Amino acid sequence: MQYQTTLRDAIAFEGAGLHTGVTARVRVLPAPAGHGLRFRLDDSVEFPARADYVLDTVRATVVGVGAHRVSTVEHLLSALLGCGVDNALIDVHGGEIPVEDGSAKAFADAIDAVGIATLHEARVRWIPAETRVFRDGDKMLIVAPASSFRVRMMVDYPPPIGAQYVDVEITPEAYRAEVAPNRTFGYQHEVEGLLKRGLAQGGTLENAVVFGPDGPLAPLRSESEPARHKILDLVGDFALLGAYPQCEVIAIKSGHKLHCTAVRELRHDLGESAAVTATS
Numbered sequence: 001m002q003y004q005t006t007l008r009d010a011i012a013f014e015g016a017g018l019h020t021g022v023t024a025r026v027r028v029l030p031a032p033a034g035h036g037l038r039f040r041l042d043d044s045v046e047f048p049a050r051a052d053y054v055l056d057t058v059r060a061t062v063v064g065v066g067a068h069r070v071s072t073v074e075h076l077l078s079a080l081l082g083c084g085v086d087n088a089l090i091d092v093h094g095g096e097i098p099v100e101d102g103s104a105k106a107f108a109d110a111i112d113a114v115g116i117a118t119l120h121e122a123r124v125r126w127i128p129a130e131t132r133v134f135r136d137g138d139k140m141l142i143v144a145p146a147s148s149f150r151v152r153m154m155v156d157y158p159p160p161i162g163a164q165y166v167d168v169e170i171t172p173e174a175y176r177a178e179v180a181p182n183r184t185f186g187y188q189h190e191v192e193g194l195l196k197r198g199l200a201q202g203g204t205l206e207n208a209v210v211f212g213p214d215g216p217l218a219p220l221r222s223e224s225e226p227a228r229h230k231i232l233d234l235v236g237d238f239a240l241l242g243a244y245p246q247c248e249v250i251a252i253k254s255g256h257k258l259h260c261t262a263v264r265e266l267r268h269d270l271g272e273s274a275a276v277t278a279t280s
């Protein structure tokens, strides 16, 4: 039997967001069993970290209620789910989660620094009753029942990234070592376009991997850093299920939009073909 967890103490981050460049303050506070992962924005609104609250998925996942919204939640949510934190209140002032180094490493390190407390209630798991397939053009996501949470990610980008395949069983240990340190990435020729559209205002070579025609402009942290970052993003989006995913996800070229569509539909299935269980 696995038990629910929370943080032993609060963790805090302050800094600029990748897309808006605006500074935000974030505190992640311990929470009791059954609370789940929840957001509180600007001392005004509070809501669960669930797909129903996703407002936008263009390049980053944006959640909120009405005028209160926060962008780029996926890396922080990824670290919480990846490190095995079931319950926490994410208190945000400002419109975007700080980008840190473009990966989930700062969040995972902060979680490790305070430690994880085990609570006295069984972990709530989400187990699909059957295999489901989601498609969007040439992107595909297959979600199948499994004994643990495993992600198989296949990407196929224009040169110099090319095709990459990475398979990770998302245990806290594997997440910290093989997923969390991998940074967001883009192409040199895209950067100008992003700035024109008002995105990536906070992007620098310090918080993103930029690929020029001949390769990355700075050393990679792993040969398959782009595919591993896509796993990081997927784990963050699957945190929006609202329960610990016990499933295998086969992802082909998928991104935030398809992840969020799938998670929203899978949440709708909860009463019918899938089961949320509090047993081991």
Ligand SMILES: [Zn+2]
Binding pocket: 074, 075, 184, 229, 233
């Ligand atoms: Zn990302």
